[in-house]
Amino acid sequence: MEIIIKILIGLIAAFHIYIMWFEMFAWEKRGPKVFRNFPRDLFPKTKALAANQGLYNGFLAAGLIWTFFIQDIPWKENISLFFLSCVAVAGIYGAATADKKIFFVQALPALIAIVLILV
Numbered sequence: 622m623e624i625i626i627k628i629l630i631g632l633i634a635a636f637h638i639y640i641m642w643f644e645m646f647a648w649e650k651r652g653p654k655v656f657r658n659f660p661r662d663l664f665p666k667t668k669a670l671a672a673n674q675g676l677y678n679g680f681l682a683a684g685l686i687w688t689f690f691i692q693d694i695p696w697k698e699n700i701s702l703f704f705l706s707c708v709a710v711a712g713i714y715g716a717a718t719a720d721k722k723i724f725f726v727q728a729l730p731a732l733i734a735i736v737l738i739l740v
Contacts, residue, residue: 622737622740625737626737626738627689629734629737630685630688630689630701630705630734631685631689632730633685633705633708633730633734634681634682634685634686635682636726636730637678637681637682637685637708638678638679638682640675640678641676641678641679641682642675643655643675644671644672644674644675644678645672645675645676645679646675648664648667648668648671648675649664649668652664652671681704681707681708681711684703684704684707685701685704687700688700688701701734701738702735702738705731705732705734705735705738706731706735708727708728709727709728709731709732709735710728711727711728712724712727712729712731713728715727716728
């Protein structure tokens with residue numbers, strides 16, 4: 622079970638590193654391809670906003686990566702649960718306000734990892 626949890630946390634962290642890169646450095650180039658319903662002329666105007674969001678995704682990834690270096694099991698589980706909960710809440714909010722598929726891509730993997738830690 623420990624290996625599955627580590628793999629899930631690693632995948633979730635990698636996904637958030639990708640989101641960080643996308644929102645901070647590729648917003649104007651890749652953004653229109655990903656968000657087709659968003660008017661193209663708004664990408665340059667929202668570049669700073671997207672970069673700010675990207676930075677927060679980087680913090681989520683950093684917190685999840687940090688858990689790989691924590692030796693104390695209860696502390697590791699608590700930190701994992703905290704950052705996974707942040708990811709899950711962000712994914713649920715994104716699904717409710719932006720696009721339903723965000724739930725499946727972001728929130729669901731975090732919720733599965735949370736359940737596996739608690740079991």
